[in-house]
Amino acid sequence: MITHPFTYQAPSTLEEAVEELGRSGDSKVIAGGHSLLPLMKLGLAQPEALIDLRRIASLRAIRTESDGTIVIGALTTHRDIAHDPIVRAKLPALAEAAGAVGDLQVRARGTIGGSIAHADPAADEPAPALAYDATIRAVGPKGRRDIRASDYFKGTFETALADDEIIAEVRFPAPAGRSGSAYEKFAHPASGFAITGVAALVTLKADGGIERAAIGVTGAAAAAYRATAAEKALAGTNGDAKAIAAAAAKASDGIAALSDLAASSDYRKHLVTVFAKRAILRAVTRARA
Numbered sequence: 001m002i003t004h005p006f007t008y009q010a011p012s013t014l015e016e017a018v019e020e021l022g023r024s025g026d027s028k029v030i031a032g033g034h035s036l037l038p039l040m041k042l043g044l045a046q047p048e049a050l051i052d053l054r055r056i057a058s059l060r061a062i063r064t065e066s067d068g069t070i071v072i073g074a075l076t077t078h079r080d081i082a083h084d085p086i087v088r089a090k091l092p093a094l095a096e097a098a099g100a101v102g103d104l105q106v107r108a109r110g111t112i113g114g115s116i117a118h119a120d121p122a123a124d125e126p127a128p129a130l131a132y133d134a135t136i137r138a139v140g141p142k143g144r145r146d147i148r149a150s151d152y153f154k155g156t157f158e159t160a161l162a163d164d165e166i167i168a169e170v171r172f173p174a175p176a177g178r179s180g181s182a183y184e185k186f187a188h189p190a191s192g193f194a195i196t197g198v199a200a201l202v203t204l205k206a207d208g209g210i211e212r213a214a215i216g217v218t219g220a221a222a223a224a225y226r227a228t229a230a231e232k233a234l235a236g237t238n239g240d241a242k243a244i245a246a247a248a249a250k251a252s253d254g255i256a257a258l259s260d261l262a263a264s265s266d267y268r269k270h271l272v273t274v275f276a277k278r279a280i281l282r283a284v285t286r287a288r289a
């Protein structure tokens with residue numbers, strides 16, 4: 001289908017992009033275009049102006065700050081995240097989630113900023129963003145704002161980002177202490193989107209038991225969430241198979257699970273338990289290696 005007519009601009013700085021975005025109430029930024037363009041072709045989004053971010057080179061980098069925070073520019077593609085040596089070493093659950101997005105073409109074009117801004121309930125990267133307690137740095141006409149991932153995902157395609165704000169980067173604190181993390185996904189066989197995806201991060205005590213756990217879940221509910229009941233159940237245990245299974249069984253506590261042609265709500269809850277168990281087990285194994 002042919003899209004509604006729109007104007008197109010490609011500024012070279014973030015400041016210009018923010019200014020352009022504020023100029024018309026009905027403008028949108030575009031990054032990889034892998035979520036926005038299909039919506040425009042279906043007539044579900046009809047922006048009057050498109051502001052292309054892809055000339056803003058500063059949004060494409062991955063860097064590590066002096067305190068260890070790993071900063072991923074909003075325009076970084078899923079493919080570049082999946083292959084980055086720092087991300088693979090320090091944030092393996094994010095590398096695995098990015099590597100599990102769609103197919104090669106989608107990973108080569110789609111961006112972390114686009115995924116986090118779009119907030120599809122079946123998107124992969126929100127799960128590790130929650131587990132690693134990432135911060136979304138947004139820039140708007142009033143300046144810069146940092147939003148914790150746990151405060152960011154509000155509902156289906158609904159976030160704490162304002163219409164006039166642009167995501168500049170996603171900031172991941174380096175996991176402290178003896179820690180391990182992993183992402184496990186049950187993918188839709190046609191689209192590749194997550195019917196369920198679980199990212200787990202565990203930190204160990206000196207005796208090898210679990211000091212702390214952080215678990216992000218996507219695909220199961222209207223918005224990605226932190227499985228706090230499972231995190232509490234795991235903390236303080238010895239991290240054996242029984243403790244992991246008991247914690248994983250709580251990973252869908254309190255959620256209204258989605259139900260659709262791909263999976264009923266009961267089946268989704270079952271998948272959350274199974275994939276939480278797998279993610280936690282791999283995270284613990286990595287932490288102990």
Ligand SMILES: Cc1cc2nc3c(=O)[nH]c(=O)nc-3n(C[C@H](O)[C@H](O)[C@H](O)COP(=O)(O)OP(=O)(O)OC[C@H]3O[C@@H](n4cnc5c(N)ncnc54)[C@H](O)[C@@H]3O)c2cc1C
Nearest residue numbers: 031032033034035036102110111113114123124167192193
């Ligand atoms: C066939 C197919 C399969 C897919 N499979 C998966 C999958 O398995 N897992 C998965 O997670 N995703 C999947 N996706 C979605 C893909 O990851 C998209 O790339 C991603 O969701 C959006 O990123 P984008 O850069 O393409 O954003 P765009 O499509 O350019 O933009 C999406 C939305 O975000 C806004 N936006 C973009 N960048 C910013 C920014 N920096 N600041 C503020 N707003 C911004 C846009 O205005 C728009 O509203 C799939 C897509 C396709 C087409």
